[in-house]
Amino acid sequence: MRLAILxxxxxxxxxxxxxxxxxxCVCHHFATGSALLSALRRETFDLLVLDHALPDMNGVRVLNTIRxxxxxxxxxxxxxxxxxERDEISALNAGADACLNRPLDAAVLRARASSVLRRARAVRLIHVDESDSAFEFDPVACSVLRNGTAIHLTVRQFRLALLFYQHIGTTLSREHILDLIWKGEAEVNMRTVDTQIxxxxxxxxxxxxNGYQLTSVHGCGYRLDRI
Structure with missing residues (x-):
């Protein structure tokens, strides 16, 4: 999972x-709202943790822009x-999924993040289940069944396939893919990502x-769509 902390x-x-x-989580830190907004125009994340007090603008303004x-x-x-309390109400009205008060408690943060991500994943899976039942994933054999036929993949290819399937219809940045599939390996570059995809x-x-399209989105990344 790729996380942005503002x-x-x-x-x-x-x-x-x-x-x-x-x-x-692979964590990325941003000290200003403008830095995060700039990154979000070219990268993707699974979760954002936004602080209200920022040096250049308040968090609600950042959240309104994101939404x-x-x-x-x-x-x-x-x-x-x-x-x-007022900031919390403004944040929820702007589209926050959850609010936490300072000082943060690690156990509460962990539980809240898990809950928010579980809800987000459930929405994605409901969308996928309604639109497509052609693929079945076998993590033990590292294979994908498509309409009952097994297609054997490398471990990395399997993880790539599952990542795209779980985010069907969503553009994922190359940085996002690199973080989650290669997990910060120093020798990996964007050309490697493109080749594996x-x-x-x-x-x-x-x-x-064949009913699907895995496309390169210029300046953004890749997206899997069902046609």
Missing amino acids: SGDAELTQLTSSTLGSEG AIISTQIPVIYVTSMRG SRLRAKLRLAPE
Whole structure:
């Protein structure tokens, strides 16, 4: 899972990174609202943790911009001050999925993040189940069954296929894919990502004539669609 943390507070950033990083999240820190908004125009994340108090704008303004221009679907946990009831109401009205008050408790943060992501994943899976039942994933054999026929993949190709299937209809940035599938391997570059996706496309026959399309979205990343 790829996480963006927006906060100018080193203590909050450290607690969030260590708590959710221990759960397998790849964490990226942004100190200003403008830096996060700029990143969101070219990268994708599974979860955002937004602090209300920022050096350049408040978190509600950032959240309003995200929901209006960038994404209505990405889950957001909003962090307010201990007596930030007004900020909490504004954040929920702007589209926050959950709010937490300072000081953050690691166990509560972990539970809230799990709950928010579970709801987001359930929405994606409901969408997938309604639109497509052709693929079955076997993590033990590292294979994908398509209409009953097994297609054997490498471990990395299997994880790529599952990632796209779980995010069908959603554009994933190359950085997002690199973080989750290659997990920060130093020698990997974007050309490697493109090559592996091309091989996956060929193996699974993800072409319009077969009912699917795995396409490169210029300047953004890749998206799997059902045609």
